[in-house]
Amino acid sequence: MTPLTLLSISLLTIFSFIHGESQQYSFISANSAKTADLYFEANEVDKPPVLINRDEIEDLIGYPSLAWNAGIEGKVVLKILVDKNGYYLKHEVKESFHPLLRIPCENYVQFLAFSPARKNGNTVNCWLEVPFEFSIP
Numbered sequence: 240m241t242p243l244t245l246l247s248i249s250l251l252t253i254f255s256f257i258h259g260e261s262q263q264y265s266f267i268s269a270n271s272a273k274t275a276d277l278y279f280e281a282n283e284v285d286k287p288p289v290l291i292n293r294d295e296i297e298d299l300i301g302y303p304s305l306a307w308n309a310g311i312e313g314k315v316v317l318k319i320l321v322d323k324n325g326y327y328l329k330h331e332v333k334e335s336f337h338p339l340l341r342i343p344c345e346n347y348v349q350f351l352a353f354s355p356a357r358k359n360g361n362t363v364n365c366w367l368e369v370p371f372e373f374s375i376p
Contacts, residue, residue, distance in 0.1 A: 278320060278364035279356065288321040288353040288367045299347050302373060306339040313337055315344045315371045323362040325353040333368060344371050 281287040306312075313336025320328040327349045335341040348369075356365030 284356045284358040286357040288356045292352045300343045312374045321353045325355040
């Protein structure tokens with residue numbers, strides 16, 4: 240993502256937080272223009288995408304310090320479109336308890352890596368829901 244894109248996402252997030260909007264946003268990566276519009280849901284393929292670097296990305300996300308200090312816990316679920324090569328294309332926020340938990344997840348979602356989905360022996364674009372849990376021990 241370019242710095243301008245990150246700035247736009249940050250401003251959109253701040254604006255929605257200030258105005259109390261709870262909309263679902265979809266962000267599209269530069270790779271999406273190269274990919275056909277055909278995609279499947281995880282239950283429509285023979286083998287859904289498999290997230291292969293969850294631990295690394297969760298380490299990068301960490302526990303947002305403002306959320307930790309405020310005692311905020313919860314779950315963020317991102318629905319991610321994975322291309323036929325296993326790369327992130329775009330996402331939607333399916334569930335988010337609090338913006339302080341959602342924002343870091345959205346900032347790092349583009350770095351998730353997957354094994355691609357397969358249907359009839361071919362790799363295909365596929366949606367996959369990925370949950371992120373935040374709980375203070």
